Amino acid sequence: MSEKIAPFHLAILIYMIQSGVTLYKLPRMLAVNFGTNGWIMVLIVSFIVIINILLISLVIRFRIGENVFEIMEGLISVKVMLPFYMLLAVTWSLLAILVSKDFILITQVLSLQNTNSSMLIVILMVLTFYLGMKDVYTISKATNIFFILTIWMTLLMIYHIPHTSFLRLTPFIFKEGKNAVEGIIQVYTGFLGFELVLFLFPYVDQSKPKWFHSVYYGHLITTIVYASTCFMSYLYFSLDQLKITSYPVLNLIAYVEIELIERIESFVFNLFLMKILVTLVLYIWASCLLLERAIPKLSRKQSLVILIVTGMLLSLKVNVMADVGNWLLIVGFVAAGLAVGLPIILLIVIGIRTYRGDHRA
Amino acid sequence: MIRRKPKKLIKKLKELNDQQHSEPSLELSLYEQVVNELEGCSDREDIHFPELQVNLIYFNHLVDKDRFQSEILDPFYHVTKEELSSLLKRSFYKPVADLKEVIDGILDGETAIFDKERVFLANVAGGEKRNIQPSETETAITGPHEGFIESGETNLSMIRRRVRTSRLKVNKLPVGEVTKTNAFLLYVKGIANDELVTELTHRIEKIEIDAVYDAHMLSQLIEDQPHSLFPQFITRERPDSIAAGLVEGKIIIILEGSPAIIIAPSSFFDFFETGDDYYQRWLTGTATRLLRFGAFIITIAFTALYVSVTTFHYEMIPESLLTTLAVSRSKVPFNPIYEAFLMEMTIEFLREAGARLPTKVGQTIGIVGGIVIGQAAVQAGITSNVLIIVVAISAIASFVVPSYVMSASIRLGRFGLILLAGLLGNLGIMIGITILVIHLSSLTSVGAPYMSPLSPFFPKDWKDFLLRAPYKMMKTRPTMARSSNKSKQRND
Known part of the structure; x- marks a missing residue:
C-alpha cells in the first residue's frame, strides 16, 4: 500500500526540515549583521522565501512529467544531467553532514566534552540511515511525532515575558549592523529546506486542489517560531549582549528554572536532535533520489551509505566550530543558490518544452 | 516443540494426509477404515447394536453425555430394524461419505453412526469446560464482569x-x-x-x-x-x-x-484503553487515560533520567535536592548505570517470581523483596535511597499500562534507554526515544498506521484517544478501521 502524504503533514514536514540549530544562533546573526531591531529582517527574508516558494509552485503547476527528473530529461538527456545530479546530491549530503556536525559541537558545549565528536556524528549517521531506509510516508509519520515532541519548546518563551523590556528594542532600525548582505544570506539559509518540495510533491496527496498552500503554512510556522524567538531575544538581551553571546537562545532557555529541574537547556537542546534528524534525512533522501537517477542500479541502502560516507569524508577535516561555521556559510550559500536557481531552470525548461509542444502531466 | 517445516514438505505431507483420508483402500469398509485410523486411541468408544447392524464411534469426553444418552443412545435402543431408515432420515443425522470428514467430525465431538455402508455424523459435542468467570488479566471495576473462557x-x-x-x-x-x-x-x-x-x-x-x-x-x-x-x-x-x-x-x-x-x-494507543474508561463519567475516564499515558512516560524514561542526571547532568538537580542525592549516592560504590541495572533486574526477578509462584508463596516473595530492596540494599551501601524510589515508581507505573503484553514490551525498552542514558546522558535518552518513535511510526496493523490517530494525524479520532469525550461527541468510527459506514450516531 503506497500511502500519500496529506497536505497537513506536508506543512509539518516543511517546518521540520526548515527549522534547526540555526535558531540558536539567529539572534546573534541578526544583531551582528543588522544591528538594532534585526528581528524585523526575519520577516523580510521570510517574504523573499515566499517568492522563492512561489517559483516552485509555478514549476509544480505547469510541470510536464510526473517529477522533476521527467521535466528535466524531456529536454536534456540523462547522460548530460548525470554530473549535475551527482553534484547536487553531494552538495546536499555535505550540507546535511555539516548541520549534524554543528549540532554535535553545540551539544558538546553543554555536555559530553570528553566524548569524541566523531563517535557522536557516527551515531547520528546511524540514526539517519535507520530513518532514511524507511519510505517517505513513514518518514513523514515519524516527523509528526517529532513535531509534537518539540513544538512545545516555543511556549517556554512565556517564562521570559516578565523579564523583558521594550526599551531594549530602541527606536532605531538596522543601526550598528556589520554586513547586511551576508546577514540576509545567513538568514536565508536558516529557512532552507522548502526547496525539497520539488522532490516531495509526487508523494503528496494532491486530491485537494489547494494542497500546495501547506508549503506556505509550513513556512509560516517556521517564520512565526524564528521571528517570535528573535523578537523575544531582542526584548530580553541588549544589542551588545546579543552580539557577544554565541548562542543567545541557549542562554534564554538556561534562564528557565522549574521546581524539579534546573538548567533545563541541557535537556531541551537535546530535543533538537529530532529536528536535526528530519533535516538530515530529508536532504539525504533527496540526494538519494538524485544519485539513484544517475546510477539506477543502486539500492536505497547503497546510495544512503555512499552519500553519508562521501559527506563525512569531504568534511573530515572540519571539526572545529569556527570551521564548521565557515563551511556552513559557503555550502549554505550554494544551497541557497540552488533553492533559487533550480525552480528558475525548471521553469525555463518547461517554457521551452511548452513552446516545442510537449504535453502537460 | 513447535517448529516450522519447509513449505514444500508441509504441502507434501498435506497431500499424503489427504490421500490417506480421501482414497481409502477398496477392500475395507468405511467403518474398518475409521477403526484403523483411530487404532491405539484407547479413549475411543465403540458401541455395537447387533440387531440393527449399527456401530457408533465417538470420544466419550468430547460429547455432552446427557445429550448423547437422550438423542443417540435412547433412540437406537428403542428403534426396530424397520424404523431405522426413517430415524436416520432426520436432519440431526448428517450423511457423510468421506473418511477425512468422519474423522474430523469424531475429533470435533460428533458421533459417527455406521449403518452398513452408510455413515452419519450426529453432533452432540460437549465435554468439560471452565465456567464463565471474571477475567484475571482484564479486570473491571464498573461494567460487565464476565470474561471469555477457553471454549x-x-x-x-x-x-x-x-x-x-x-x-x-x-x-x-x-x-x-x-x-x-x-x-x-x-x-x-x-x-x-x-x-x-x-x-x-x-x-x-x-x-x-x-x-x-x-x-x-x-x-x-x-x-x-x-x-x-x-x-x-x-x-x-x-x-x-x-x-x-x-x-x-x-x-x-x-x-x-x-x-x-x-x-x-x-493502534498503539488502544493498549492504554480499558472498558472502564467508557463506563465512568467522561471526565473521570479522560483523567484515568491521561494518567496511563503519564505512567507510560515514567516507566520508560524515569530510571534512564536518573542515570543520565547522576552520571552527566548534576547541574539539572535543584540545589535543595542536590544534598539529599549526594548524601544518598556517596556510599554507593557503583556507577549509576550498574546501580540502576542491578535494581531493575531485582525488580524483574521479583515480578517474574511473583507471577509464577502460587499465591500463598508469592506473598513471601513480596516480603523478602520488600526487605531486601527496601532496607538491606540501602544499609549495605549497594544502592541509594533515591534510586529505590525511582525504580519503585517505574515499576508501579509499568503496571498501570492495562495490557500485560504491552507493559512487558515497554519494560524491555526501558533497559535500552537506561543503557543509552548511561553512555550518553540526555543525548542518549533522546537517541533512544528517537529510535522508538521511528520504529513505532514504521509499524502497521493490517496496513493501518500503528501510531494513528497521532500520526498520521486524524483529528476526528482524538475524541477517543487522549480524551474520552462525551458520547454525544463520539459520532464516527475510528479512521484506522477504514469502515465504509463512518457514522455510528445520528448527527443531530
Missing part, C-alpha cells in the same frame, strides 16, 4: 448475545497442521472493511505450522512485523470490549482454546 463456542455465544444482528458474520478457519484448531473470524458486514476481512482471512489460511495454542501466538503469526518488540494486535478477554470493537468496524479473531480474543487492526 470458542461459548465465547462466540457471549458475543452473539451482545451483538444481535444478522450482519455479524463468522468465518471458521482451521489453524495448525496437527492440532487443526478452529479460529473464528468475526466482523459486522457493512461496517467492517471487506478488504481487511479478506486480508486477515488470507493471512490465517497462509499459516503453516504444526500447532497454534493461544491467540497471542496466532497474532504473532499474522502480524505485519513479527520481529517488532511491540504487539500489533490487541487481545481482550471481555465480551463488552469485543462487541465495542465489532461495532467500531474492527475484525475479531477467536481461537479455540484461548480466552484472549484478537482485535484487528489495533
Whole structure:
C-alpha cells in the first residue's frame, strides 16, 4: 500500500526540515549583521522565501512529467544531467553532514566534552540511515511525532515575558549592523529546506486542489517560531549582549528554572536532535533520489551509505566550530543558490518544452 | 516443540494426509477404515447394536453425555430394524461419505453412526469446560464482569448475545497442521472493511505450522512485523470490549482454546484503553487515560533520567535536592548505570517470581523483596535511597499500562534507554526515544498506521484517544478501521 502524504503533514514536514540549530544562533546573526531591531529582517527574508516558494509552485503547476527528473530529461538527456545530479546530491549530503556536525559541537558545549565528536556524528549517521531506509510516508509519520515532541519548546518563551523590556528594542532600525548582505544570506539559509518540495510533491496527496498552500503554512510556522524567538531575544538581551553571546537562545532557555529541574537547556537542546534528524534525512533522501537517477542500479541502502560516507569524508577535516561555521556559510550559500536557481531552470525548461509542444502531466 | 517445516514438505505431507483420508483402500469398509485410523486411541468408544447392524464411534469426553444418552443412545435402543431408515432420515443425522470428514467430525465431538455402508455424523459435542468467570488479566471495576473462557463456542455465544444482528458474520478457519484448531473470524458486514476481512482471512489460511495454542501466538503469526518488540494486535478477554470493537468496524479473531480474543487492526494507543474508561463519567475516564499515558512516560524514561542526571547532568538537580542525592549516592560504590541495572533486574526477578509462584508463596516473595530492596540494599551501601524510589515508581507505573503484553514490551525498552542514558546522558535518552518513535511510526496493523490517530494525524479520532469525550461527541468510527459506514450516531 503506497500511502500519500496529506497536505497537513506536508506543512509539518516543511517546518521540520526548515527549522534547526540555526535558531540558536539567529539572534546573534541578526544583531551582528543588522544591528538594532534585526528581528524585523526575519520577516523580510521570510517574504523573499515566499517568492522563492512561489517559483516552485509555478514549476509544480505547469510541470510536464510526473517529477522533476521527467521535466528535466524531456529536454536534456540523462547522460548530460548525470554530473549535475551527482553534484547536487553531494552538495546536499555535505550540507546535511555539516548541520549534524554543528549540532554535535553545540551539544558538546553543554555536555559530553570528553566524548569524541566523531563517535557522536557516527551515531547520528546511524540514526539517519535507520530513518532514511524507511519510505517517505513513514518518514513523514515519524516527523509528526517529532513535531509534537518539540513544538512545545516555543511556549517556554512565556517564562521570559516578565523579564523583558521594550526599551531594549530602541527606536532605531538596522543601526550598528556589520554586513547586511551576508546577514540576509545567513538568514536565508536558516529557512532552507522548502526547496525539497520539488522532490516531495509526487508523494503528496494532491486530491485537494489547494494542497500546495501547506508549503506556505509550513513556512509560516517556521517564520512565526524564528521571528517570535528573535523578537523575544531582542526584548530580553541588549544589542551588545546579543552580539557577544554565541548562542543567545541557549542562554534564554538556561534562564528557565522549574521546581524539579534546573538548567533545563541541557535537556531541551537535546530535543533538537529530532529536528536535526528530519533535516538530515530529508536532504539525504533527496540526494538519494538524485544519485539513484544517475546510477539506477543502486539500492536505497547503497546510495544512503555512499552519500553519508562521501559527506563525512569531504568534511573530515572540519571539526572545529569556527570551521564548521565557515563551511556552513559557503555550502549554505550554494544551497541557497540552488533553492533559487533550480525552480528558475525548471521553469525555463518547461517554457521551452511548452513552446516545442510537449504535453502537460 | 513447535517448529516450522519447509513449505514444500508441509504441502507434501498435506497431500499424503489427504490421500490417506480421501482414497481409502477398496477392500475395507468405511467403518474398518475409521477403526484403523483411530487404532491405539484407547479413549475411543465403540458401541455395537447387533440387531440393527449399527456401530457408533465417538470420544466419550468430547460429547455432552446427557445429550448423547437422550438423542443417540435412547433412540437406537428403542428403534426396530424397520424404523431405522426413517430415524436416520432426520436432519440431526448428517450423511457423510468421506473418511477425512468422519474423522474430523469424531475429533470435533460428533458421533459417527455406521449403518452398513452408510455413515452419519450426529453432533452432540460437549465435554468439560471452565465456567464463565471474571477475567484475571482484564479486570473491571464498573461494567460487565464476565470474561471469555477457553471454549470458542461459548465465547462466540457471549458475543452473539451482545451483538444481535444478522450482519455479524463468522468465518471458521482451521489453524495448525496437527492440532487443526478452529479460529473464528468475526466482523459486522457493512461496517467492517471487506478488504481487511479478506486480508486477515488470507493471512490465517497462509499459516503453516504444526500447532497454534493461544491467540497471542496466532497474532504473532499474522502480524505485519513479527520481529517488532511491540504487539500489533490487541487481545481482550471481555465480551463488552469485543462487541465495542465489532461495532467500531474492527475484525475479531477467536481461537479455540484461548480466552484472549484478537482485535484487528489495533493502534498503539488502544493498549492504554480499558472498558472502564467508557463506563465512568467522561471526565473521570479522560483523567484515568491521561494518567496511563503519564505512567507510560515514567516507566520508560524515569530510571534512564536518573542515570543520565547522576552520571552527566548534576547541574539539572535543584540545589535543595542536590544534598539529599549526594548524601544518598556517596556510599554507593557503583556507577549509576550498574546501580540502576542491578535494581531493575531485582525488580524483574521479583515480578517474574511473583507471577509464577502460587499465591500463598508469592506473598513471601513480596516480603523478602520488600526487605531486601527496601532496607538491606540501602544499609549495605549497594544502592541509594533515591534510586529505590525511582525504580519503585517505574515499576508501579509499568503496571498501570492495562495490557500485560504491552507493559512487558515497554519494560524491555526501558533497559535500552537506561543503557543509552548511561553512555550518553540526555543525548542518549533522546537517541533512544528517537529510535522508538521511528520504529513505532514504521509499524502497521493490517496496513493501518500503528501510531494513528497521532500520526498520521486524524483529528476526528482524538475524541477517543487522549480524551474520552462525551458520547454525544463520539459520532464516527475510528479512521484506522477504514469502515465504509463512518457514522455510528445520528448527527443531530
